[in-house]
Amino acid sequence: MSESANARPRLRLLPGRSRRLRAGHPWVYSNEIAMDAAAKALPSGGIVSIVDAGDERLGCGSFNPHTLIAVRMLSRDADAAIDRAFLAGRLADALRLRELLYPRPFYRLVHAEADGLPGLVIDRYGEVCAVQANTAGMELLLPDILAALDEVVAPATVVLKNATPARGLEGLEAYERVATGALVAPVEIEENGARFLADLRAGQKTGWFYDQRDNRAAVAALCGERSVLDLYAYAGGFAVLAAKAGAKSVVAVDRSQAALDLASEAAARNGVTIECARAEVFAELARLELQGARFGVVIADPPAFVKSKKDLAAGAKGYRKLARMCAALVEPRGFLFLASCSHHVSAEAFADEVGHGLSVAGRTGRILRAAGAAADHPVHPFLPESSYLKSLLLQLD
Numbered sequence: 001m002s003e004s005a006n007a008r009p010r011l012r013l014l015p016g017r018s019r020r021l022r023a024g025h026p027w028v029y030s031n032e033i034a035m036d037a038a039a040k041a042l043p044s045g046g047i048v049s050i051v052d053a054g055d056e057r058l059g060c061g062s063f064n065p066h067t068l069i070a071v072r073m074l075s076r077d078a079d080a081a082i083d084r085a086f087l088a089g090r091l092a093d094a095l096r097l098r099e100l101l102y103p104r105p106f107y108r109l110v111h112a113e114a115d116g117l118p119g120l121v122i123d124r125y126g127e128v129c130a131v132q133a134n135t136a137g138m139e140l141l142l143p144d145i146l147a148a149l150d151e152v153v154a155p156a157t158v159v160l161k162n163a164t165p166a167r168g169l170e171g172l173e174a175y176e177r178v179a180t181g182a183l184v185a186p187v188e189i190e191e192n193g194a195r196f197l198a199d200l201r202a203g204q205k206t207g208w209f210y211d212q213r214d215n216r217a218a219v220a221a222l223c224g225e226r227s228v229l230d231l232y233a234y235a236g237g238f239a240v241l242a243a244k245a246g247a248k249s250v251v252a253v254d255r256s257q258a259a260l261d262l263a264s265e266a267a268a269r270n271g272v273t274i275e276c277a278r279a280e281v282f283a284e285l286a287r288l289e290l291q292g293a294r295f296g297v298v299i300a301d302p303p304a305f306v307k308s309k310k311d312l313a314a315g316a317k318g319y320r321k322l323a324r325m326c327a328a329l330v331e332p333r334g335f336l337f338l339a340s341c342s343h344h345v346s347a348e349a350f351a352d353e354v355g356h357g358l359s360v361a362g363r364t365g366r367i368l369r370a371a372g373a374a375a376d377h378p379v380h381p382f383l384p385e386s387s388y389l390k391s392l393l394l395q396l397d
Helices: 084-101 136-140 142-152 165-169 210-220 237-244 257-269 281-291 309-327 347-360
Strands: 010-012 027-029 046-051 057-063 069-075 106-111 120-125 128-133 157-162 175-180 187-191 194-198 227-231 249-254 275-278 295-300 330-340 365-371 390-396
Touching: 046 069, 046 136, 057 136, 084 106, 084 142, 106 187, 106 210, 128 142, 136 142, 142 157, 142 175, 187 210, 194 237, 194 257, 210 237, 210 330, 210 365, 210 390, 227 237, 227 281, 237 249, 237 257, 237 295, 249 257, 257 275, 281 309, 295 309, 309 330, 309 347, 347 365, 347 390
Parallel strands: 010 046, 128 157, 227 249, 227 295, 249 275, 295 330
Antiparallel strands: 027 069, 046 057, 057 069, 106 120, 120 128, 157 175, 187 194, 330 390, 365 390
């Protein structure tokens, strides 16, 4: 859906409220806009031009009059046509970067604001792409996005994974469907020299978590000849790589049998063996502690404990409890990897909770690595809160 720059509505910022935008921030909040009746009547997701209180044009973006993040900037050029050609250019830039980073077509192709396409996520699984349009603006642009994706990448199959909580905040319905091609089975992917299966129909998020790619490799490097416990194992990303790295035993724990089935199949395709245990993680941790079990490496990559600010206090205690219970199972001089994908929890707060948990467990040691997401999940330089993934790799005494 192309649109004319001359015909698009203009949104005026309130006096003195353009400083953040001028400094490079990609969002405009509703309380920075002169939100008159005309602005409130504009359709959700439409493209608008942004002008300051003195009529200086500052760029263009998608506008939703019903959300706190009212404008997501698409271009600092107020005359830019936001059409298929524009989108294809952004996709081509994103593709060039990923092809520099990775030799095979398995990565996050588009990571929203950091790739100049706010609210859009595209994961690439070889000939299959999973697309998430998380804002009203991206939903409105979907026909042109799909056409641009076909032009730049030409995937055989495109799956729309539009069932995220973020869409509800934007006033959008949740749905998932195959947009082009056919999807009849889990898709085989490659990562860190191993083969895995991503379920794009029923799997979590877009089917796979590429963000942990580098962390999986770092942990696997320590797993040789050690017993490994992988909690919240999902489809086996950590577990299978640990087995390939020479672990003497690997136990993968998850509450989803479907996820564990994928992990077992991935192990078979890589010629390794893992033990899969279907269980709730905290209950399994308690059971193993009572048994006196110890492991050379313990891995815990849970889903978000803090999904909104109101969950912050309880979720933070969850990370503390997880650290305490995991630490109790790590043998002396063994290794512990903990992660948080809760963007409401800062890296500092996460480290504090992990430290508290270690203290309660009576353990100490050293942090070997503090890391975020892999490079195909870049962070916008003026949007540090988009750095959602935190992880700590420790050796415990």
